[in-house]
Amino acid sequence: MPSCSTLKIRIKYPSSRSKSKMKKIISGKVREVYDLEDGRMVIVTTDRISAFDVILPTMITDKGKVLNALSNFWFDLTKDITKNHMISSDLKDMPAEFQKPEYEGRTILVKKLKMIPYEVIVRGYMFGSMYEAYKKGEPFLGHSFTKKYEQAEKLDEPIVTPSTKAAEGHDINVTLDYMKNDLGTDLGTKIEQTALAIYKKCYEHAAKNGIIIADTKFEFGLDENGDLVLADEVLTPDSSRFWNATEYKVGTSPASYDKQFIRDWLKANNLAGDPNIKEVPADVVKKTSDLYHECVRKITGKDL
Numbered sequence: 326m327p328s329c330s331t332l333k334i335r336i337k338y339p340s341s342r343s344k345s346k347m348k349k350i351i352s353g354k355v356r357e358v359y360d361l362e363d364g365r366m367v368i369v370t371t372d373r374i375s376a377f378d379v380i381l382p383t384m385i386t387d388k389g390k391v392l393n394a395l396s397n398f399w400f401d402l403t404k405d406i407t408k409n410h411m412i413s414s415d416l417k418d419m420p421a422e423f424q425k426p427e428y429e430g431r432t433i434l435v436k437k438l439k440m441i442p443y444e445v446i447v448r449g450y451m452f453g454s455m456y457e458a459y460k461k462g463e464p465f466l467g468h469s470f471t472k473k474y475e476q477a478e479k480l481d482e483p484i485v486t487p488s489t490k491a492a493e494g495h496d497i498n499v500t501l502d503y504m505k506n507d508l509g510t511d512l513g514t515k516i517e518q519t520a521l522a523i524y525k526k527c528y529e530h531a532a533k534n535g536i537i538i539a540d541t542k543f544e545f546g547l548d549e550n551g552d553l554v555l556a557d558e559v560l561t562p563d564s565s566r567f568w569n570a571t572e573y574k575v576g577t578s579p580a581s582y583d584k585q586f587i588r589d590w591l592k593a594n595n596l597a598g599d600p601n602i603k604e605v606p607a608d609v610v611k612k613t614s615d616l617y618h619e620c621v622r623k624i625t626g627k628d629l
Contacts, residue, residue: 347420354380355389355563360437364549365412367419370431370558374613376588377598383605385587389431390629391617392561397433398625399527399559406522409555410435410546430629438546438554442490443504445516447524449483450539451476452566452578454498467500475576477539477568483524485517488542515553516545527560534623536582537573541565562620582620587613 347367351358354375359367370389374381393414400409412434416424419434448455451474458465459474466486474480487504488496505513520543528538542564544557558564567582590609591597622628 347422355392356558361420364437366435366437367423368433368435369423369428374584374587376584376591379598379600379602381587381605382602383610385610385617386614387629388614388617391621392558392563393431393433394621394629395561395624396558399523400555402530403523403526403555403559406526407519407555408548408552409559410438410557412436435556436548436554438548438556440490440544440546440556441508441516443487443499443508443516443544444490444496445520445543445545446486446488446540447483447520447543448486448540449480449524449528450537450566451478451480452539455486466498467502477573477577477579478575483521483528485520512553519545519553519555523555523559531560531567531624532570534626535570536620536623537568537570537579539566539568539579562617567620582616584613586616 346362348360348362349357350360350366355371355373357369357371359369361367370393372384372386372388374385374388397411397414400411403409412418414433416428416432419428419432423432451459451470455465455468456474456476459470468484468486472481485501486498487501488498490496501513501517504516507513508516523543524538524541531538538560541560543555543559546554546556548554562581562583565583568579569582573579587605587609588597590605591599591602596602618628
């Protein structure tokens with residue numbers, strides 16, 4: 326398993342007088358990332374959607390704008406807990422290439438960080454792979470449970486289970502102790518405490534507005550001063566398991582505010598994982614888009 330023991334916590338930024346350049350460094354399943362090569366980056370969230378490790382050929386209307394609006398909302402709500410990478414969401418602050426209508430509402434200017442090579446997963450409910458381990462009487466990534474739980478039941482306290490960031494293939498789940506030993510106890514504990522504080526504050530906000538955040542994942546980096554900084558996307562339907570509080574019931578598998586609807590359609594039509602899929606029907610696109618819109622309305626109190 327890769328070691329992060331050589332992780333450096335200092336970044337030397339170019340002088341602010343340096344001429345700004347731009348280079349696309351990431352074209353992911355959903356996001357395009359551009360390095361301005363002056364200590365800043367531009368992130369564009371597209372309407373692409375992936376399911377079963379396949380990027381589907383049909384865009385989901387406004388999906389990128391919803392993800393961007395939600396992340397920006399949470400960044401602002403949690404800025405009293407930790408720094409975040411946001412500089413601006415105003416296109417006027419970005420290179421001219423991004424000052425176009427197609428980038429509005431889906432583009433942010435951020436600080437470039439030394440990213441910590443872990444996804445920090447916070448789990449608040451007995452569900453998924455954790456529930457499968459629990460049913461077998463096995464510990465889950467270093468966590469053991471003495472209390473009797475049903476499927477989808479809220480944990481007494483949320484837990485943190487990291488995973489390594491794999492350059493290729495799937496990420497690898499590890500224990501919290503593994504991450505702390507790798508990064509150092511101080512930094513590892515800081516990450517754990519910060520992730521839990523963010524989750525708890527956002528969980529309470531979402532719960533008041535009819536959404537249960539069952540679990541989520543965070544990514545952190547270190548700035549030029551070695552300070553911990555929240556980055557990437559935060560508490561979106563793509564990075565979290567959101568449940569409708571009015572339909573939630575312990576002992577069941579609650580429907581999620583995410584791409585589960587489109588995943589179900591793919592499975593029902595024997596298209597799950599098929600890289601040759603030609604098109605997603607308009608009614609499936611609309612239903613999926615409507616779910617994303619409902620999520621942003623409930624959490625932020627307004628639509629796009």
